[in-house]
Amino acid sequence: AQSVTQLGSHVSVSEGALVLLRCNYSSSVPPYLFWYVQYPNQGLQLLLKYTSAATLVKGINGFEAEFKKSETSFHLTKPSAHMSDAAEYFCAVGTGANSKLTFGKGITLSVRP
Amino acid sequence: NAGVTQTPKFQVLKTGQSMTLQCAQDMNHNSMYWYRQDPGMGLRLIYYSASEGTTDKGEVPNGYNVSRLNKREFSLRLESAAPSQTSVYFCASRETGIDTGELFFGEGSRLTVL
Numbered sequence: 084a085q086s087v088t089q090l091g092s093h094v095s096v097s098e099g100a101l102v103l104l105r106c107n108y109s110s111s112v113p114p115y116l117f118w119y120v121q122y123p124n125q126g127l128q129l130l131l132k133y134t135s136a137a138t139l140v141k142g143i144n145g146f147e148a149e150f151k152k153s154e155t156s157f158h159l160t161k162p163s164a165h166m167s168d169a170a171e172y173f174c175a176v177g178t179g180a181n182s183k184l185t186f187g188k189g190i191t192l193s194v195r196p
Numbered sequence: 197n198a199g200v201t202q203t204p205k206f207q208v209l210k211t212g213q214s215m216t217l218q219c220a221q222d223m224n225h226n227s228m229y230w231y232r233q234d235p236g237m238g239l240r241l242i243y244y245s246a247s248e249g250t251t252d253k254g255e256v257p258n259g260y261n262v263s264r265l266n267k268r269e270f271s272l273r274l275e276s277a278a279p280s281q282t283s284v285y286f287c288a289s290r291e292t293g294i295d296t297g298e299l300f301f302g303e304g305s306r307l308t309v310l
Contacts, residue, residue: 183229188237
């Protein structure tokens, strides 16, 4: 079985501040990990994915995430928040080529001017 | 690039009515999925189809049926809608056989059951 925990439902940062969105996973086998972003009234789109090639993964819009096996974590970061980053962010885990993805409950990011 | 297309985008139903949500993808993906999104609950898998001709239950299948009409199309049917089925429904597709296959999502169908 696999699961994802995203602590908290809402994060608020000032424009230009560091963004840190936490994700912890549970998996009995090596996982594949994803971060998706959802802008208001839209579907989800992929930010980045971890596929075991490198532990530090860079995605679109300046986001990156680091896979830490010892901490079972895959936290999402961005050095400097922009107003356009305001959205809902979902972490997801899969365990194989044909496995279903399990999503976390999502975190809403607000960016203050 | 159409990607994953869902219809309708909005629908209001009365309790007990039936309806079908349509989904089509033009990426030649083998696998297709239906999720529902509710506040504070994230995305929960309703049904999925790993390949044409197969369907399987996900986490929350009760009250729903699906049909994988062909490789492109995967429909979700509510036979007798209930207020608890008020939600945003997302269809997604994915290439299987690739370890890192990501899900591609449609824009969602917002359903209200009165």
